[in-house]
Structure formats: C-alpha cells, structure tokens
Amino acid sequence: MVPHVQSDSDSSHDDRPVIKLPHSQRPVHKVLGGHKVADIMLWRDRNLSGGILAGATLIWFMFDVAEYNAVTLLCHIALLGMLLLFIWSNAAQLLDRDPPQIPEVIVSERSFRELALTIHSKLSHFASVLYDVACGKDLKKFLVVIGSLWIVAVIGELGSFTTLLYVGFLCALTLPALYERYESEIDHLFAKGGQDLKKFYKKVDSSVLDKIPRGPVKTKAH
Numbered sequence: 001m002v003p004h005v006q007s008d009s010d011s012s013h014d015d016r017p018v019i020k021l022p023h024s025q026r027p028v029h030k031v032l033g034g035h036k037v038a039d040i041m042l043w044r045d046r047n048l049s050g051g052i053l054a055g056a057t058l059i060w061f062m063f064d065v066a067e068y069n070a071v072t073l074l075c076h077i078a079l080l081g082m083l084l085l086f087i088w089s090n091a092a093q094l095l096d097r098d099p100p101q102i103p104e105v106i107v108s109e110r111s112f113r114e115l116a117l118t119i120h121s122k123l124s125h126f127a128s129v130l131y132d133v134a135c136g137k138d139l140k141k142f143l144v145v146i147g148s149l150w151i152v153a154v155i156g157e158l159g160s161f162t163t164l165l166y167v168g169f170l171c172a173l174t175l176p177a178l179y180e181r182y183e184s185e186i187d188h189l190f191a192k193g194g195q196d197l198k199k200f201y202k203k204v205d206s207s208v209l210d211k212i213p214r215g216p217v218k219t220k221a222h
Helices: 036-041 046-065 070-094 109-134 139-156 161-181 183-211
Strands: none
Touching: 036 046, 036 161, 046 070, 046 161, 109 139, 139 161, 161 183
C-alpha cells in the first residue's frame, strides 16, 4: 500500500541546479482538480484510498484470474443482498427494531445529475482536445498522440482489457502520490531529458538538412 505522503517534497541537498517543469508552479492537488478525487489519488485518506485499491484488485482478480462471469457475479451479489435484507427485515420485526432503509444517497437524483454533468463535461473536453490534435494544429502533439495510441495498442495485445484497465487504474492511484513526494527530482529528470532530446533532434535535423542537395539560386535579371 502506498504510504501517506505530504504535499511538501523532500528537498535535495546537492548543488546541482534544479530544473522545474512549467506546471510545477501549481500544487499537484490543484492540477488534479482539488476535489475528493484528488484526495483519493494523493492518499490524503489512507483508509479510503487503500479500500478503493483493494476493491479494484479484488474485482480484477475475480474477472481476470478467476475468470468470473459478469452476469453471474451481478446475480450472486443481488441474491446475497436480497437474502440479507430478507433476514434483516424479518429479524427487525421480531426484535421490535426499525426495518432497513435504503440510504437516500444511493438513489439521490442530485447525485446522479451531478455525475452525469461531470461525465458530460469531461467527454466534451476530451472530444475538443482530440479534434484539435486530429486537425494537425500542433504537429508535435499529433505525433505524440499517434505514438501513444500505438504503444497502448501494443500493450493491449499483451493482456486482457480488464488487465489494461486495472494497470491504468493502478498507475492513476499511485503515480500522482509518488510524484508529489519526489516532485523536485522528477521535474529535474524530465526537464533534463527534454533538453537532451531537443539537442538530439537539432543534431539529426542539421545532419539531414546538410545532406539534402540544393540547386543553384536563380537571381532575377533587372
């Protein structure tokens, strides 16, 4: 389990210049939205984040390792729930207790509406970004997206869809917390790697351009 981390990253004591990424001026919690989801991803509540991770691991194990069928699992959960409610309801009458009540939060219209609006907003933003990238307005971003999709496609062939979702969920629940703890070191490595990559690109471009034959420049006669 990922330990509880603090927002202040450990400072490095060496004399090397620390290179910061452009987004590093904002706290990681703000970058992730600053709401309950950010608290879960950054392990502000270790019990809640650990419970979610354990639940996701159990679901992945049942579907991918034990090869449990989704319809069978849902039916078994429904049967178990109905059996527990039946026993609880009849026992409450015998013991002169209140029968079980379904929490209003589960069937709250406001909660479903907020969830639908959030999903719609995220999908609209994702579609807008994907459209801008597909139109080729930023060639570098277009190539990065194409390469990323190709890598995901290759990784998808190595395992099942459930495993791919679980690995993505595991990364989303652990990498932000690790980044928050070692922010300075990771920023320095990424920025240094970006500078080295730009130097490599410039070197390759200059080598390729120098080998391209050029014809004589024609001057206009006056």
